[in-house]
Amino acid sequence: MATLLELEKSGDIFRLDPHLDPGQQEYRLFYTSATLKKWIEDDLPKLGSDRNIEELPNQQFDSLVEVYASGDTLTFGWTFKPLTNIGAGVWEFKTADLRIFGWFHKKDCFVGAFSDEKWRIQQHSLYRGYAGQTVHFCNTLALDQPKFIDGVDPNDVVSNYAYP
């Protein structure tokens, strides 16, 4: 069994550098699987917005990671939900066009396993598949126990998530 840092050193997971501005501190960490890293590097730059909005998927992913990593409040009120629990310790980050699946090893420490376009996930009913693959990846990763923290409210896994 190993810590996240040891798994990063061995190349089993990768740390996503949020590219914060001067004056911003990295309060929350974002790790990725090799699969998600490859998707971010190879597929994400080619994606267009299914909604034809100005903000392209790679910009959506970048701004989500910036807000998350900088420790800023993730939501305001109950209306907007950028992070939802989908069971079995799996969480989903949302942008207009993307869904990112993973788990929280510790509070404010996310391990992303897979990501895809929202329309593809909905059209092909891929939610359960991605959730299952995320659980499988978590189970096979030689990560220290407990591998994920419990909770169904985003405030359980992220500090400063906030509601009213």
Next chain:
Amino acid sequence: MTSFRITLTPNKRAAGRFIALVRRALQRALAEEKQKEGLTQSEIACKIGVHRSVVNRQLRGNEDMTLGRIAELAWAMNRKAIIQLVEQAQDRGVNRIEKIETVITNSSAKLSLDKERVSNSALENV
């Protein structure tokens, strides 16, 4: 240790982050006015003469907003939208510019240590 970044040109990164910043400012204002005055998206839509679904899509980021719409939404939430263009700070990966400036004057070796310590501080609790 290996880390990687999302591939984005600096101009596209700045654009995406600004769009998100504006949307989040509107979401924050709505949450505050809802708590204070009970303001709803329907009331905002009524004030600016559009369907509630338009306001919802725009606040969620599922539909683009014009500059005019940003001002309208702000007005409907008893706010005034202002824009400020500030000079960009150049030293990425450091947090206290005044400290770094002092260190630059005193010792370039110490500067690199301080930079490393600041950028790694988030990893200490993992």
